[in-house]
Amino acid sequence: MKRNVKLSPSVLSADFTKLGEEIKKVEPLSDYIHLDVMDGHFVPNITYGLIIGEAIKRVTKVPVDTHLMIENPEMFVDDFCEISEIVSVHYESTRHLNRLINRIKDHDRKAFVAINPHTIVELIKDVIMDIDGVLVMSVNPGFGGQKFIPNTINKIRTLDEMRKELGLTFEIEVDGGINEETFKSVIKAGVDIIVTGNYAFSAEDPIDVLRRIKEFNPD
Structure with missing residues (x-):
């Protein structure tokens, strides 16, 4: 059965x-706008912060999906909850993951846990009952345009099997290296939300690219 994959x-x-114009290009088929926040410490790059998220909120009604790739996310998570529908924090970035998940949920936001390519799925089993989703990094975080790591498919399958066995409804999101071939593989593996960067924004017709993902039937 064809699933409604979110973008x-x-x-x-x-x-x-021309950020406003760029967002308008993808807006019609976007379920979220993804905000990659990097601090130059947790990952080897610095991107942008709350001010860009606030600007995005002013130009679109599409909900913001914030991915915090930062050390000490506890310092900023409350602010990003103010502008986001989803807030993802890394398993690897905090000593008190359960507490941070609860803080996000206290804001009535969806709490996702992000895991790096080297992090095995089993490490988040103790919080799996409490979260709204898992963000699986399919590249090493820090830069766009990287090549998809093949073992990501196995991690998505493991998460899909885990939620079925436990009767849970958390969503599986994937971020990194999405292109014409990899989007088909991750959908077949059981992903619910696909983050796409270069594949959409570098395309001559971003809506056509997003439509191909939306209309793909793995059966």
Whole structure:
């Protein structure tokens, strides 16, 4: 049965000289706008912060999906909850993951846990009952345009099997290296939300790219 896969285009790959226009290009088929927040410590790059998220909120009604790739996310999570529908924090970035998940949920926001390519799914089993989703990194976080890591497919399948066995409804999101071939593989594996950066924003017709993902039937 064809599933309704959600799309979360990442503005990391947008042209920031005309960010509003870039968002409008993908808006019609976007379920979220993905905000990659990097601090130059947790990952080897610095991107942008709350001010860009607030600007996005002013130009679109599409909900914001914030991915915090930062050390000490406890310092900023409340602010990003103010502008986001989803807030993802990394398993690897905090010593008190359960507490942070609860803080996000206290804001009535969806709490996702992000895991790096080297992090095995089993490490988040103790919080799996409490979260709204898992963001699986399919590249090493820090830069756009990287090549998809094949083992990501196995991680998505494991998460899909885990939620079925436990009767849970958390969503599986994937971020990194999405292109014409990899989007088909992740959908077949059981993903619910696809983050796409270069694949959409570098396309001559971003809506055509997003439509191909939306209309793909794995059966």
